[in-house]
């Protein structure tokens with residue numbers, strides 16, 4: 001018997017067509033070059049000698065086709081605005097990110113069961129991002145947090161949409177779905193539950209000097225956003241208010 | 244286990260920089276030539292195996308670059324392969340060469356490591372590096388290792404109370420060491436003036452709590468090491484540096500999973516107990532998202548083999564794989580230089596400073612010396628070799644960093660957010 005594979009929902013054809021153009025542009029052929037005069041040699045700078053180097057520009061554009069495997073239900077859940085986790089029937093561990101097999105050595109790779117999780121959690125830890133990879137630059141500044149969803153034993157990386165100086169470890173948050181969902185963790189974000197006070201021992205807030213420095217460098221980030229993307233500080237601050 | 248002893252016999256380097264224009268195989272060849280100068284008795288044909296070490300295929304649009312390198316230096320015909328495990332790559336290469344010799348398979352192995360990281364822009368380099376995180380999960384939110392590591396450090400700060408000032412002390416210490424290392428990128432870019440905490444505060448935050456100074460450099464560079472069994476060691480080297488103990492460990496791919504880390508659960512009870520009472524415990528309190536379980540696991544094996552009971556007293560210096568200043572502080576704890584939560588004390592009291600009881604990162608480390616990933620642990624090992632052989636003045640033209648009469652040293656390596664790594668203890672005798 002031949003194995004049959006059927007596409008039961010297709011949200012990919014337009015991008016496959018669109019990508020053909022990038023693939024053609026990014027086809028590994030040399031698009032330009034520079035001649036560069038620079039130090040050569042293994043030793044200290046003072047011992048180096050200049051040589052002329054030919055430096056080429058060669059692109060590489062790729063579109064991957066990747067299966068989410070047996071955790072597909074989680075990502076389809078994001079598109080359908082439901083947050084799923086899994087639970088091990090042997091040791092009762094609740095996983096979010098989900099695992100379809102329990103990793104507890106005692107459970108001998110037991111199959112877990114899908115459960116729906118509440119749209120609430122708490123910040124286990126965080127970083128305030130003032131720089132990031134290309135795809136995220138326009139979102140700066142943002143809070144990258146590991147959030148433990150209520151009822152789950154693990155933590156999920158989520159952006160918390162809040163003023164960066166308001167974040168703290170242990171903060172209670174609500175999980176929200178973004179308008180345009182595409183099937184990854186950026187489909188959700190977190191917002192702080194209202195009415196919480198920052199604990200005195202919050203590591204971000206212990207020292208006024210640290211907050212001053214963070215505010216100083218946030219200003220640098222706004223200047224960068226304005227220059228690179230024409231995004232104004234007021235627009236950034238609106239993101240944190242519009243929930 | 245085989246009782247054959249294995250030694251680092253010496254090595255050579257190609258000065259790392261932010262951008263170098265000699266290409267990777269030429270850089271390796273120059274490091275190899277640099278090494279050969281120290282081994283007048285070595286016939287290159289005596290080398291029996293070439294262990295290659297480089298991290299990323301993405302960075303250079305080239306798979307199997309090890310084949311290019313091995314033939315470029317005329318070391319083809321004999322066996323050779325590459326190992327790859329993110330930041331752990333060069334340490335794993337050293338371990339692999341060690342096992343090949345220890346097993347009796349070979350007596351003389353060349354380890355070559357390199358990385359050329361500036362063929363793409365900085366943001367793309369960070370993106371490629373971050374693709375060593377779980378790309379279905381962690382990568383999609385931020386796509387930047389600095390962020391994940393920063394989040395780990397935030398957790399440790401919250402639990403154990405170190406401050407930005409403590410991170411600053413580490414950053415300043417490493418720079419003020421690097422100015423005495425003429426191969427360091429810090430010195431190449433900033434000269435030889437010492438820096439202070441005030442200078443640190445002026446530096447820009449990129450992923451709180453980390454400033455640029457707290458984070459590993461992006462580098463292009465290469466290093467070669469010659470390793471041999473005791474049968475051949477004295478033939479080639481007057482100053483072999485022996486491998487006294489090794490260990491390896493792993494932890495979860497995604498740091499968020501460490502809150503219920505069943506493989507670690509109950510294994511390190513003393514560390515679990517040192518969890519602050521006022522903070523709600525996750526199911527598994529150690530390593531949690533605060534410490535590095537792989538390092539604790541690895542160092543336990545390494546200390547047992549090397550017979551080390553009191554690392555702070557018995558080890559003379561450390562070159563740690565610390566891509567971020569908070570990692571260095573946490574490793575003080577996980578390598579048992581102090582108890583969990585006391586890492587801050589070691590930096591505050593100067594224990595890890597130059598002239599302290601256990602100086603760490605005298606080379607400048609990954610944040611001030613260099614971090615061409617596939618060569619990093621090789622460069623740190625070469626630096627330790629110079630230390631134990633008393634060659635710092637000769638090799639660096641400045642004896643400031645020389646630890647007098649150094650006998651034992653430790654190095655670590657790891658990849659991911661502490662997903663995999665190892666420890667090597669080196670001994671002069």
Ligand SMILES: [Zn+2]
Pocket residue numbers: 088089090091092093102103104107110
């Ligand atoms: Zn289970």
